[in-house]
Amino acid sequence: MATIVLPAEVKKVSHNGHAGHGHHELSFVRKYLFSTDHKTIGKQFLFFSMFFLLVGGTLALVVRLQLGFPDHQSGFFQFFAKFFSLIFGKTNFDFNKDTGMYGMLDNFYNSAFTMHATFMIFFAVMPFLMGTFANFLIPLKIGAGDMAFPKLNMASFWVAVLAGLIMLTAFFVKGGAASGGWTGYPTLSAVPDFSGVIWGQNLWLISLLCSGISSLLGAINYITTVVNMRCPGMSWFRLPLSIWAIFITAILLLLAVPVLASALILLLFDRTIGTSFFIPTGLLSAGTVISGPGTAHAGGGQVLLWQHLFWFFGHPEVYIMILPAMGIASDVLSNFSRKPIFGYKAMVLAIAGIAVLGFFVWGHHMFQSGMNPLLGTTFMISTMLIAVPSAIKTFNWMGTIWGGNIRFTTSMLFAIGFVTMFVIGGLSGIFMASTPVDIFIHDTYFIVGHIHYVLFGGSIFSIFAGLYFWYPKMFGRMMNEKLGKIHFWTAFLSFNGVFFPMHILGIGGMMRRIYDYTQYPHLVRFQGMNAFMTICAFILGFSTLVFLFNFFWSMKKGKIADINPWQSNTLEWTVAYPIPHGNFPEMPHVFRGPYEYSAPDCPAGTDYYPQNMPPPGWGEAKA
Amino acid sequence: MSRPSGLKSTLKKLPGFLFAVIAFLAPAASFAVPAKSRYDHYWLPDANSTYAPKIDGMFNTILWITMTVFVLVELGILYFLFKYRHKPGRKATYTHGNNKLEIAWTIVPAVILVFLAIFSNSLWSEIRDPAKFPKDAPVIRIKPRQFQWDITYPGPDGKFDTPDDINTINQLYLAYNSPIQIKLQAQDVIHSFFVPEFRIKQDAVPGMQTAVWIQPTKMGDFNIACAELCGAQHYRMMGYVHIVTPDSLASWLKSQAPEAPAPAAPAVDTTKAK
Numbered sequence: 001m002a003t004i005v006l007p008a009e010v011k012k013v014s015h016n017g018h019a020g021h022g023h024h025e026l027s028f029v030r031k032y033l034f035s036t037d038h039k040t041i042g043k044q045f046l047f048f049s050m051f052f053l054l055v056g057g058t059l060a061l062v063v064r065l066q067l068g069f070p071d072h073q074s075g076f077f078q079f080f081a082k083f084f085s086l087i088f089g090k091t092n093f094d095f096n097k098d099t100g101m102y103g104m105l106d107n108f109y110n111s112a113f114t115m116h117a118t119f120m121i122f123f124a125v126m127p128f129l130m131g132t133f134a135n136f137l138i139p140l141k142i143g144a145g146d147m148a149f150p151k152l153n154m155a156s157f158w159v160a161v162l163a164g165l166i167m168l169t170a171f172f173v174k175g176g177a178a179s180g181g182w183t184g185y186p187t188l189s190a191v192p193d194f195s196g197v198i199w200g201q202n203l204w205l206i207s208l209l210c211s212g213i214s215s216l217l218g219a220i221n222y223i224t225t226v227v228n229m230r231c232p233g234m235s236w237f238r239l240p241l242s243i244w245a246i247f248i249t250a251i252l253l254l255l256a257v258p259v260l261a262s263a264l265i266l267l268l269f270d271r272t273i274g275t276s277f278f279i280p281t282g283l284l285s286a287g288t289v290i291s292g293p294g295t296a297h298a299g300g301g302q303v304l305l306w307q308h309l310f311w312f313f314g315h316p317e318v319y320i321m322i323l324p325a326m327g328i329a330s331d332v333l334s335n336f337s338r339k340p341i342f343g344y345k346a347m348v349l350a351i352a353g354i355a356v357l358g359f360f361v362w363g364h365h366m367f368q369s370g371m372n373p374l375l376g377t378t379f380m381i382s383t384m385l386i387a388v389p390s391a392i393k394t395f396n397w398m399g400t401i402w403g404g405n406i407r408f409t410t411s412m413l414f415a416i417g418f419v420t421m422f423v424i425g426g427l428s429g430i431f432m433a434s435t436p437v438d439i440f441i442h443d444t445y446f447i448v449g450h451i452h453y454v455l456f457g458g459s460i461f462s463i464f465a466g467l468y469f470w471y472p473k474m475f476g477r478m479m480n481e482k483l484g485k486i487h488f489w490t491a492f493l494s495f496n497g498v499f500f501p502m503h504i505l506g507i508g509g510m511m512r513r514i515y516d517y518t519q520y521p522h523l524v525r526f527q528g529m530n531a532f533m534t535i536c537a538f539i540l541g542f543s544t545l546v547f548l549f550n551f552f553w554s555m556k557k558g559k560i561a562d563i564n565p566w567q568s569n570t571l572e573w574t575v576a577y578p579i580p581h582g583n584f585p586e587m588p589h590v591f592r593g594p595y596e597y598s599a600p601d602c603p604a605g606t607d608y609y610p611q612n613m614p615p616p617g618w619g620e621a622k623a
Numbered sequence: 624m625s626r627p628s629g630l631k632s633t634l635k636k637l638p639g640f641l642f643a644v645i646a647f648l649a650p651a652a653s654f655a656v657p658a659k660s661r662y663d664h665y666w667l668p669d670a671n672s673t674y675a676p677k678i679d680g681m682f683n684t685i686l687w688i689t690m691t692v693f694v695l696v697e698l699g700i701l702y703f704l705f706k707y708r709h710k711p712g713r714k715a716t717y718t719h720g721n722n723k724l725e726i727a728w729t730i731v732p733a734v735i736l737v738f739l740a741i742f743s744n745s746l747w748s749e750i751r752d753p754a755k756f757p758k759d760a761p762v763i764r765i766k767p768r769q770f771q772w773d774i775t776y777p778g779p780d781g782k783f784d785t786p787d788d789i790n791t792i793n794q795l796y797l798a799y800n801s802p803i804q805i806k807l808q809a810q811d812v813i814h815s816f817f818v819p820e821f822r823i824k825q826d827a828v829p830g831m832q833t834a835v836w837i838q839p840t841k842m843g844d845f846n847i848a849c850a851e852l853c854g855a856q857h858y859r860m861m862g863y864v865h866i867v868t869p870d871s872l873a874s875w876l877k878s879q880a881p882e883a884p885a886p887a888a889p890a891v892d893t894t895k896a897k
Contacts, residue, residue, distance in 0.1 A: 107855040181852050187829055188812040194769065194854055280830020284768060284810040303813065303828050337707070343720035346729075368815065368850075369826045370833040373751035377744050384736040391732040392725070398699055399724070403716030404707045416704065423696050427689040430736070434743040436674075436750060437682045440667075440822045443815060443850040509668050509819035511850045515858040520846055522662045522819055529665075598715035607715065 034158075036150035037581050038135045041157050043474060045131030046467075048157070049124050050548070052164060056119035058087065061541050062112040064498070065104075068534025070516045070527070072103045080538075088171065106515045107196060110179035113513060115170070117182030118204065121321065122211045123164050125455060128463045129324040130215065130253065131160065134222050134246045136474065140572035140579070141243050143231025143588040143612075148224040156217035163210035170203040178204035181513060183314070186278035186306050190270045191297065193285040205268045212257045212264070219257070222250040231571075233590035237348070238611065240570050240594040241341060244348050245327025248355045252316045252323075255359070260313035263306060276301040307369055311362035319358040322422075322454060323351055325462035326393060329418045331594075332465045333400050335568050336412035338607050340595040342399030343392075350389035350396075357386040367435050368442045376435045383433040390426045394419065405598070405607070409566075410484030414465035417492050421457025425450055428503060443513075446506025452499045464491075464547065471551075472565050476577035477558030483550040490543035497536030501529050567608045570594045574612055588612045671841040671866075672821035673802075674750050679822070681746055688735060756836050757802035763795070767827050768810035770860040772847060776876060789879045793862040795847065796876075798869040802838040815851035818864055824850055839866045 026035075035041060062084055069077035081102035085093040094103035135153065139146055147153045170177040175198040180189040184204070192198045226247045230239070239247075269275040274297065281292040281299030291297035334341040341347060363371060363379030397419045406412070428450040432438050441447065464487075471479045510523050517523040517530075564573040571588055589612060596602070596609040603609065662668065670676045707715075749755060764775040764783055774795050778787030797803055807816055807827035816835070817824040825835045847862030867875065 106858065110852070110855060110857075179855070185813055185852075188852065188854060191812075194812050196855065283829055301830070303830055338715040340717065340719050342718070343725050346720065346725045368824050370828045370831060373747065373753070376747060376751065380743060380747070381737075381740050384740040385733070387736055388729060388733045392729055394696065395724075395728040396720070398696065398703065399720065401700065401703045401707060403718070404703075405709050405713045405715040406704060406707050407709050416700070420697055420700060423693060427693055430689055430739065431682065431685055434681055434685060434739060435747040436678050436743055437685060439750065439824050440678055440682070440819075442824055443817075504665055507667055508665055509848075511817065511848055513852040513857065517858070519858055519861055520848060522668055522846060525662050525665070598717045600717060 034154055036146070036154050038139050038147045038150070038153060039474075039579060039583075041153050042132050042134075042136030044157050045127045045135060045160070046474070048160065048164065049128040049132060050551075052119050052123035052127075053544070054548075055168075056116050056124050057541055057544060058084070059112045059116035059119065061537060062088070062104075063109065063116060064534040064537040066109050066112075066515065067517070068531045068537075070518050070530075072101070076535075078102055092176075104515075107176060107179055109515045110181075110513070111171075111177040111197075111200070114178050114181055114204075115167075118167065118178070118208075120455070121182065121317070122208060123160075123167065125321050125459050125463070126211075126215065127160060129321065129328075129459065130218055130222075130246065130249060131157070133242070133324060133328060133463075133466055133470075134218065134250070136470065137242060137572065138222055138225050138246060139229070139583055140473070140575070141240050141570050141594075142226060142229060142234050143571050143584060143590065144225060144229035145582045145584065147221050148229060149221050152217045152221050156214045156221070159210050159217065160214040163207045163214060166203050166207035166210060170200045170207070173199040173203065176200050183310060184267065184306075185310075186267065186270070186301075186303055187280075187283060190267060190278045190306075191283065191285070191290065192271070193290065202268065202271055205264045205271070209261055209264050209268075212261045215253050215257050219250040219253040222246060223254065226250075231584075231588045231590060234611075235590075237345065238590055238593045240327075241330040241344070241347055241351075242324065242327035245323045245325075245330075245351050248351050249320050249323045252320050252355055252358065256313045256316040256320070259309055260317075263309035263313070266309075267306065270297075270301070274298065278303055278306045304366070304369060304371060307366050308362070311365045312359075314365065315362040316355075316358045318454070319354055321459050323354065325418065325459040326351070326422075328466040328469075329397070329415045329462045330400075331570075332411050332415040332469050333397055333419070334595045334597065335469075335566055336407045336409055336415070337401045337404030338407070338597045339400055339404040340593070340597060340599075341396070342402070343396040344593065344595065346392055347396055350392045353389040354386060357382060357389070361386055364433060364438075367438045380433055380435045384430070387426065387430060387433070390422075394423055394426070409468070410479070410481055410488055411465045411468035411566075413485065413488045413492075414461050414468065417488065418458060418461040418465060421453050421461060421495070424500075425453030425455075425458055428453065440509075441506050443511055444506035445502040445510045445512055448512050449499050449502030449506060452502070456499065457495060461491075464488075467551070469566065470572075471554070472561030473572055473577060473579070475555050475558075476561055477554050478561050478565060479554045479558060480550050483546060483553075487543055487546045487550065490539060490546065494536045494539035494543060498533045498540055501533050505529065564610075567606065569596055569608050569610050571611055574610060589614075591615055591618070668819040669841070670820070670822065671839060671843075671845070672823065673838040673840060674746070675820070675822040675840075677746055677749075681743060684742070685739065688739070751835075753834065756804060756834070757838070760802040760804045760836055762804045762806060763797075764806045764808075765795070765816060765827065766808050766810050767814040767816070767849070767853075767860070769812065769854050770849070770856045772816075772860075772862040773810070774862075776879075778880065787881065789876060789881070791879065793847075795862060795864045796872055797837075797839055797864060797866055798872045799842050799866050800838065800840060801869060802836055804834060804836045806832055806834050808832045812853045813851045814849050814853050814860065817848040817850035818845055819848065820845050821864075826851055839864075842866050842868070 065077060065080050081093050085102060092105055092108040094105050175196055177200040179195055179197050188194050189201055266277040270277055270279055276298040279291050279297045279299060279301040282289060283291040289295055291299035330341055360382040361379060363375050364383045367376050431441060468479055468484055505526055510517055510526055563576045575583060592611055594611055598607045599609050667679055670679050766773045772793050774791045776789040777783050778789055780787055807825055809827040809829040814827045815824055816827055821837050823835055823837050825833055843866055845864045847864055849857055849860035
């Protein structure tokens with residue numbers, strides 16, 4: 001049962017109070033909309049990410065619908081095409097009034113996968129990890145009252161909202177949303193003649209710029225907070241790995257995002273004010289030269305410059321999306337194994353190693369781009385090396401569950417799912433790192449399979465693990481375990497049903513980003529497999545609805561949570577829900593690391609030793 | 624207090640977990656769909672160039688290594704999950720790690736990966752190092768654009784942009800078992816020249832030239848695919864490679880030779896019609 005020991009008046013304040021100090025009363029707007037409380041902002045990011053997870057997921061199903069049934073004839077296709085046409089409009093689904101049949105426009109398909117990736121990366125996974133968890137956890141876990149810059153924090157969220165709205169608008173402008181892939185390679189993205197997309201691409205660029213500003217504001221805040229606001233006793237090597245991961249990720253963001261921003265601005269200039277950073281001389285459109293002296297575009301630009309800038313950001317970005325997930329999984333695995341994390345310092349070093357090496361591997365996206373083949377050698381070696389810290393982490397997770405006393409909660413299942421799926425995503429990466437093998441599998445479904453094992457099986461499974469784990473601290477109630485397990489098993493099975501066959505498609509030579517692969521004789525054979533994957537994708541989508549139902553239902557009907565339902569050691573579990581503004585009634589003091597589970601000196605009858613619990617005789621010795 | 628699951632429910636879950644791993648084999652179900660083309664297997668396409676079997680060899684080496692690691696790691700995790708599941712009275716082992724193990728599992732993967740990098744690199748330079756391109760291989764120029772492959776043979780004088788150039792669209796004829804160099808340059812957006820059976824893929828970039836070589840080892844017709852998203856009809860950008868005897872190539876080239884000196888005008892772009 002709940003044992004609420006701390007003042008709970010914050011929740012029940014009237015809506016018009018203006019007090020000068022402490023837990024003063026706030027208006028509705030200040031409390032729920034323009035809040036500066038990191039916990040509220042964390043929750044705002046949570047709902048924001050969940051909304052865009054749904055948007056991105058819907059687009060994924062649009063993509064899979066086309067790939068599963070490229071002839072548009074089956075009832076399955078017609079049923080769901082009709083459904084999606086209600087969202088995206090009948091024109092995009094090529095509705096034929098005479099026959100009553102739906103199809104799908106090729107350019108809409110291209111927009112769908114472009115926007116799917118964009119939403120998932122920039123508006124779901126990143127804000128989940130570096131918005132929701134970073135905001136909610138940093139102050140609570142390091143024993144701080146709030147972020148270092150609460151107003152910047154608030155700005156970070158509202159700029160993200162602005163970015164999201166701009167990105168959504170792109171669907172409703174003439175020419176449709178961006179359709180050049182989430183990597184936005186020029187010249188397809190730079191010259192509207194080539195794609196037919198006009199404002200869609202501009203809005204994409206502006207929105208990502210806003211999203212980048214949001215990330216930077218967050219990153220500065222997180223770094224400052226972790227460096228300066230750790231409570232007494234919270235030394236660097238007593239930080240939970242989730243905080244280490246978020247801290248290092250914030251540094252990555254700070255270094256990588258400005259590079260993306262510069263590239264976005266240059267491309268936006270190319271599209272709007274006539275520069276030619278990425279537009280070479282002599283481009284032909286419908287038989288006419290359109291770049292160079294005397295034409296619309298000045299020319300003289302370099303196409304590969306974009307790829308270098310984009311991937312200089314883009315590869316650290318991949319680690320931005322996996323490092324915090326690794327941190328969360330580490331916390332969860334240690335807790336439910338009732339064991340200290342295996343090789344804590346090795347884990348920290350591995351995170352740092354991945355972060356540093358992450359800046360030297362971008363060229364592995366460009367092995368077939370026309371980049372000097374000698375650079376291929378350099379980037380292959382750095383890419384092979386970055387697999388080492390990932391391997392270290394995996395082995396340490398195995399070491400953590402070894403000899404444990406494992407509790408199979410939903411959160412733990414997702415953390416285990418994370419490790420097992422990350423192993424697949426990591427190992428498949430080695431194929432691409434090998435330059436000659438990459439010649440064949442580059443730009444095939446093998447890559448799509450790889451990225452989804454890392455980003456979905458990796459990041460999103462870990463996000464689910466984190467949400468089931470910290471839900472009690474966020475909403476004061478437990479999520480339903482039975483529904484949680486249904487969610488896990490349907491998600492885990494259907495996830496593998498969708499994404500594992502992608503490796504086989506890639507090995508069979510199926511290119512990615514292809515609207516109708518049945519044009520190619522060597523790909524016709526894959527139609528059955530694609531249909532199977534599409535059905536699995538819809539089951540996966542359904543499993544997310546189970547999660548959402550559980551999430552919202554538990555807010556009202558879930559079991560009231562104890563102050564520390566998972567018997568965890570870290571500081572966030574020492575304050576009861578609802579956690580007041582300022583978090584800790586008095587400054588906590590930390591005496592030990594975060595993973596002292598099953599330690600011999602644990603308080604009698606328990607198998608955990610909270611970070612803030614004074615060792616026996618501490619007060620006396622001091623006195 | 625919320626109680627974590629006990630032994631009974633854990634045992635109930637384990638078969639499910641095993642099943643989940645077996646579910647990796649689920650795609651096997653879709654193998655049952657009868658093949659509708661001459662491509663009747665679900666693995667790498669036939670290897671029909673000189674370096675294709677070498678790339679496949681590298682692929683298989685990595686596959687064996689990663690499969691072994693995959694099986695050991697996943698089985699290890701499953702075993703630990705089963706062996707160390709929660710039981711009343713169990714006490715977890717209190718340990719913070721083991722430095723010898725850390726060193727071992729740092730060095731072993733590092734050695735394997737460096738070994739893979741070295742092996743990969745010798746093959747990479749064999750295929751891609753411009754200094755190692757086959758000497759005296761004839762040169763063909765391909766300038767793709769939305770959504771077709773404009774192919775140019777230099778003609779008898781061996782030079783491009785001369786009146787005797789031979790231009791074709793989407794139809795590439797190559798001589799059996801002779802090396803050929805292909806110079807790629809896109810006219811509008813990035814395209815990528817991909818022939819699965821030859822294990823060749825190279826982006827064609829506007830504003831710069833890239834070069835690759837191949838030596839086909841099988842007669843017959845193959846498809847050129849565009850592997851880089853290049854616009855709305857990217858998916859239709861298919862070309863054909865015909866591998867013929869050197870004699871038939873010579874006679875085909877002769878039949879294609881321009882009768883009178885004419886500007887090498889690309890054919891009318893039909894793909895914009897839609």
